[in-house]
Amino acid sequence: MSDLFYLQDSRSNTGSRAMFWRENGGYTSNLDEAEQFTRERAVKQYESRDSDLPWPVEYVRARAEVGVDCQYLTRSEAQAYRNEDGRVYVAYAREWDGNDLVWRGGSRPTSNLQDAIHPHADDAAGYLGQGFELWPCGYIAERSRPVVRAMRLDHKEALRSVGIKLPKLKPQKHRRQVYRCGFGMGGCGRFLRAVDVYTSCPHCGASNAP
Structure with missing residues (x-):
């Protein structure tokens, strides 16, 4: 069995078709144009961004239309x-x-x-x-x-067939945006609520509107 993998951009499909990383950049539904990765590179990319799903080439090709x-x-x-x-x-x-x-x-x-x-x-x-x-x-x-329909692909089944168990990734924490009154530009520098950014500072009255 070949140990090569496609990387699917799982964030969206084109119609029913799954989209994969295209060789030399971009994405494609055409399996003949999709880049093929080694197991190590495919898993490493998943660890970097978990929306890029590795799929065994032979598994996908067997379900192609x-x-x-x-x-x-x-x-x-x-x-x-x-x-x-x-x-x-x-x-x-x-x-x-x-x-x-x-x-x-x-x-x-x-x-x-x-x-x-x-x-x-x-x-x-x-x-x-x-x-x-x-x-x-x-x-x-x-x-x-x-091409292949996304609904025909079962990720757990595909990875089981080649003995891969992907690491569980911690969900990325999104840092809460902090707003301050425009200190040095006529403001007082105090922390603001998001709603105050579009009005006036409740402390000094300075406008912070973008």
């Missing part, structure tokens, strides 16, 4: 694409899972391209009248990438 980011599609490119097998994917217009297109599935809408229907273009013509969009299969396949 295929998404298609609408930001990388253009209608003109699709129309010019040589669609040799004549098949198309059927997409819901103006519906997305984060940035990913939502497709007509066998029984229900899906953002997983693997579950999308792909009839021959001649058989799919009727979908246009129902408000669907048709995209050449080859064009879409070339622009697809592996």
Whole structure:
């Protein structure tokens, strides 16, 4: 088993997709672009910021599906694409899972391209009248990438599978902000309540409004 890890930014997802540290900076839902860390580096980053969750690469990949980011599609490119097998994917217009297109599935809408229907273009013509969009299969396949739904990931299960037990981190204490009347700028320097900062000092009458 590979001993490599992704780091998830667990503070937010893009639609249903989990977001991971991107190689060379930033975040991505594309597993092919996500940076892979050694066990030591992944755990060390978690200890530095506990919202960065380490996940075994093999665990995540085993639960991946295929998404298609609408930001990388253009209608003109699709129309010019040589669609040799004549098949198309059927997409819901103006519906997305984060940035990913939502497709007509066998029984229900899906953002997983693997579950999308792909009839021959001649058989799919009727979908246009129902408000669907048709995209050449080859064009879409070339622009697809592996993603994973956050709800499919179980952190305890994943770490158990590789024998990791993360340290319990003490919650960070947030220092209470202290306000003082602007001593040296016409104020008396006494401590103020937060509400007094936006009015006048109750001791000397000086204004401390920002």
